[in-house]
Amino acid sequence: MFTKVLIANRGEIALRIHRACQEMGIRTVAVHSTADATAMHVRLADESVCIGPPSARDSYLNVAAILSAATITGAEAIHPGYGFLSENARFAEMVEAHGLTFIGPSPDHIRMMGDKIAAKDAMRRLGVPLVPGSPGALASLEEAREVADSIKYPVLIKAAAGGGGRGMKVAQDESELEEAWRVARTEAKAAFGDDSVYMEKYLDRPRHIELQVMADGHGNVVHFGERDCSLQRRHQKLVEEAGSPVLSPAQRDALGATVTAALKQLGYRNAGTLEFLYQDEQFAFIEMNTRLQVEHPVTEMVCGVDLVREQLRVAAGERLGYTQDDVRFNGHAIECRITAEDPLTFAPSPGRVTTYHAPGGLGVRVDSALYAGYAVPPHYDSLVGKLIVHGANRAEAIARARRALDEMVVAGINTTIPLHHRIMADPEFQAGDYNIHWLERFVARQEENR
Structure with a gap:
């Protein structure tokens, strides 16, 4: 096992990784920008190295600075967390070239799954169901018209090299196709430096279901069940559940197998x-994330497994030490992503936290790097914490989330806590009656009624 790990990230995920390392007796190195000099993960790590100014490009995306920090501190491995360099195959290669261990998949698998077309082609060959669409990148607008005619409108044009809603446009009919094609390619080029796009059938009421897996490189692979991540705004997740309100254990087992x-x-x-769209009791693969997910805690709550600990063990060459039959699913978990944004307009709200109180009690977990007096910087993602609750069933988990949200206090900045209050109280959400378009309509109704 490693004796020292460098954490190439910031905020709550850096703190999460530090805690797992600390419990395993592994020393940690925190890297940080000048804007994060007083961040909690920097305060708690065994060592810290400043790697640049506030801009992520000059700090958390500065590969040379991160590798230098690992070298001068004697770190043996680098954990990338999520975001930043976590799915950068070239970074993983450079880590390994410097004699360090990258705590994640192989560079080849990162590269394969980072290219949405290559990922879909691989899954097609391996028997994983897909959304109907183009077999590869669209070479021309004429080819796009031919594919759209074959799979029928509406269709979705998507960037091959990215995600998060960028380079993604819907064409409801032929009259909208040329504009969708043009805008998607322009956005893809601006966001990812690659204007390659492909086409999928647009599903009108799918749920977003994802399956968490862990593999040890020795031929052992297990899954830890599904998460329902359908509550999204502009393709960004806001609430996640484990398991899904609409899947049966038999469906989970079949997908997992x-x-x-x-x-x-x-x-x-x-x-x-692995992420899927689910509609009419059919699954369709859309992409694979080769990293830890923001929403991993809900899986940990229902399975009783520390996924970061497992990442560290596997990266050190250890075998899983358990089989699929050993994995047990217990109760229901919900995660509310707390962001520093206005709960109605979603305008960013950086600033100094004047008061902070985390809720507690049975089945309540808060992953956050906030503290009273901390200044949330304007340079990075607005996520400032995650409230995760567990209950014997979904109704109990919702009741616990509502109680915990009542207790949670973050003063000095705006947060989405009030929005989560309203979601948890909504009858449709409580009935599990939602899809990936539900939250957009819900937010629109909230704005109309304010």
């Missing part, structure tokens, strides 16, 4: 999440 068999054939290693 298909996915684990595919990853065994790939020779995959470390954590991964």
